[in-house]
Amino acid sequence: MVAHTKFAPQIKIPATYMRGGTSKGVFFRLEDLPPEAQEPGAARDNLLLRVIGSPDPYAKHTDGMGGATSSTSKTVILSRSDKADHDVDYLFGQVAIDKPFIDWSGNCGNLTAAVGSFAISNGLVDASQIPENGICTVRIWQANIEKTIVARVPITDGEVQETGDFELDGVTFPAAEVQVEFMDPAADDGEGAGAMFPTGNVVDTFNVPGLGDLEATFINAGIPTIFVNAEAIGYNGTELQGAINEDPQALQMFESLRAHGAVKMGLIDDVAEAANRQHTPKIAFVAPPQDYMASSGKQIHATDIDVLVRAMSMGKLHHAMMGTAAVAIAAAAAVPGTLVNLAAGAGDRTSVRFGHPSGTLQVGAEAKQVNGEWTVTKAIMSRSARVLMEGWVRVPGDCF
Incomplete structure (x- = not known):
């Protein structure tokens, strides 16, 4: 029994x-x-x-x-x-x-x-x-x-x-x-300096083993995010999930990039700590507009968008775009000289339509300089x- x-x-x-x-x-x-x-x-x-x-x-x-x-x-x-x-x-x-x-x-x-x-x-x-x-x-x-x-x-x-x-x-x-407004989305370091750009620069160069020196925009807006140019890491910006998520070496590369970027941003002291901070920072790569087929089969034309963006979330390429990363994209696009702004054609802009694996999304941001430091007062997007x-x-x- x-x-x-x-x-x-x-x-x-x-x-x-x-x-x-x-x-x-x-x-x-x-x-x-x-x-x-x-x-x-x-x-x-x-x-x-x-x-x-x-x-x-x-x-x-x-x-x-x-x-x-x-x-x-x-x-x-x-x-x-x-x-x-x-x-x-x-x-x-x-x-x-x-x-x-x-x-x-x-x-x-x-x-x-x-x-x-x-x-x-x-x-x-x-x-x-x-x-x-x-x-x-x-x-x-x-x-x-x-x-x-x-x-x-x-x-x-x-x-x-x-x-x-x-x-x-x-x-x-x-x-x-549903319209969502992220008020004063930039991080606050408590000292009023370098809050949105933790290094104080809109573009930095940092070293990642195996990749060498890379240009990046480190931004704290919506969520801490590291932007790099797609071309610099061997991509063109039109990738869908399979191109990265089915490539173990690519995933390892992105995690290494994210970990070293997190140290540069001051979020962690050592790259080993990144394993216990999977949600932040995000890593994204950008490129100028070009035609591509979205994951749904929908044709996206270069003329439909201002910039291409792909972002990693929890170690995998996101199927669309995280809302917080969209805030970071809006904020970075609004500040002249960031990698996002440059890929979008440079200049002053209050909104940007970007292409992601599932299609397109328009986001807006209001950026201004206060005492020589860039800040974003509001980022807006529509969701449901x-x-x-x-x-x-x-x-x-x-x-x-």
């Missing part, structure tokens, strides 16, 4: 599965989490890892809510904000797929588009602020990077309007447009968001 072993039963936690921009993730209200997971720490991380299904040596997330890509291995915790002039606090966790690790060092710009919608629908925004019909302005405190983001969410008959005809390359179906499923997630009661 087989001995009966008693295991802890599953518990259920209120949750919403949402798409925001070209990402999707599991959204929670802070108050709905088990008490042990309402504070940062091991219990919270272990719970969210189990929700997503990480670490998964099979890289499938079969036993969790994750989608086994950087765009779909995400968690969000929201609560009413106690900060003046803010409605909701937004905390983002990027969950590693193959290791027991959650990176809390940055934001997800795509999921930001879903934060306002969730907050309105889940009682985190005062009813007096929600019009019967029109636009509800939700002021978000992004807790990871301590920045303000404003989401403008369409409302119909007092409810969030999710359906619409706004099309976003990288997303299969149209939906309602939609609830995919709501109810409860279930996890073993002893997993955290």
Whole structure:
């Protein structure tokens, strides 16, 4: 007779599965989490890892809510904000797929588009602020990077309007447009110097073993990002995911580049530390416009875009573009002399349309010089968001 072993039963936690921009993730209200997971720490991380299904040596997330890509291995915790002039606090966790690790060092710009919608629908925004019909302005405190983001969410008959005809390359179906404004997106080093450009320069040269000296633009806007020229690393800027993600040597090269760039940016002291900081910084490569076929089969013409950009996320080429990296692109394009600005044809610009693997995206930024230092006051883009499923997630009661 087989001995009966008693295991802890599953518990259920209120949750919403949402798409925001070209990402999707599991959204929670802070108050709905088990008490042990309402504070940062091991219990919270272990719970969210189990929700997503990480670490998964099979890289499938079969036993969790994750989608086994950087765009779909995400968690969000929201609560009413106690900060003046803010409605909701937004905390983002990027969950590693193959290791027991959650990176809390940055934001997800795509999921930001879903934060306002969730907050309105889940009682985190005062009813007096929600019009019967029109636009509800939700002021978000992004807790990871301590920045303000404003989401403008369409409302119909007092409810969030999710359906619409706004099309976003990288997303299969149209939906309602949500405008997202990233206020003062540049990093603040606390000393007012070199905040957006951590080295104080719009272009630097740095050495990467195996690649030699490379030109790069290091920028802290939206998310810390390293821009290099595609040609300098052997690419043309029209690559799709397979060209890089199926090439182990390329992935290793990009990670080395990212690690050495992170040291140059002052984010880490030694390249070995980069392994525990997968979400930031991002590494991206740029090139002047040229024709290419997007991953959907859509033909993109050089005349459709100002610049080509490809970006790595969590060690792989992103299928479209991270929202935070799009902020970095907008900011860099607005500052004369950066590699992004030069690839886009140089000069002054307040918006840029860039080509990514799934298509194109237009982003805008307002840049100015203050005491000789460049800063960006606002970056704007349009996204869409939609609830995919709501109810409860279930996890073993002893997993955290």
